[in-house]
Amino acid sequence: MSSHPGWFTHPSNTNLQIYWNGQQWSGSRLKSQAKPHDPIYPEGAQLPAAPPGWNAMPKPAKRPMGCFGFILITAGVVVAIVIALNVYGSFRNANPTDEDKQAESQVACENVVKNNLKSPSTASFSNEGATGTNGQYTVTGDVDSQNSFGAMVRNHFTCESDGETVHLTSLG
Template sequence: MSVTCPVGHKNASGASFCSTCGAAIAARSTSDEAKQPRQGIGCAGIGCLAIIALGIVGIISIAVSGANRDSSGPDMDAAVVTCQSLVKDNLKAPSTASFPYVPSYSGRVISGEVDAENGFGAKIRSSFQCTLVDDERVRLDYLR
């Protein structure tokens, strides 16, 4: 068996110095040579496992929160559509109505803006507010 110097020259086993360049050769015990490289998942493997575990927990929490959503409350998306319909019904030219922003709602109150032509044909922006009276009825509070 041969040993290699730091420069890379092969030397006879047990040599303390390289026969080619004279560099010192570190003594190696036979127990070091007999050791096998350690096999394991390492830090990168543990990091990947942690990311996978967090992903699974996230998917489960989303599924559980969706299943626990209270379906007995009012359907606010339908209430917004009903409110927009009430606004159009109160305009001079309902066919010209456009809602530049998605109406917002807080609790049972829906508010937003509408662009429509007035009686003179000029396009103006008006604000509106509706209230959800119960789970199915919507009332137009104002259109100004």
């Protein structure tokens, strides 16, 4: 099925004309000079149907992303990673191990000991250890700190922890 080459009014947009080269439609188009009462196709013209999915209008060119788009994508990835790590951390800390509980008791005991020193900023802990299980822990160790005269003094300490509270049983 062929017809003579020429410009024809586009079937779905009467403001455009498309070119038929006698074999196939070209992507070329011009603004139509047709008047509203002119027929869309010349009388007697047999034109083949456009192939499936054919669109005479070219696709708009993609705009490059640019710096701002890159920054937004990077920020989105960072936020997603932070959220994933927080979710993982919350699942991981949901059931602390006995070692985790001992370490928490040890840190809590150090804080109680510091509160009972003349110069807590100079405190240096050593020989620390925690014993016990099931939330009942005894923490022992040594602390070096300055006394009221600025001299470094070593004291031995013992704390008892029940998982909720820490009691300093000896410091001296």
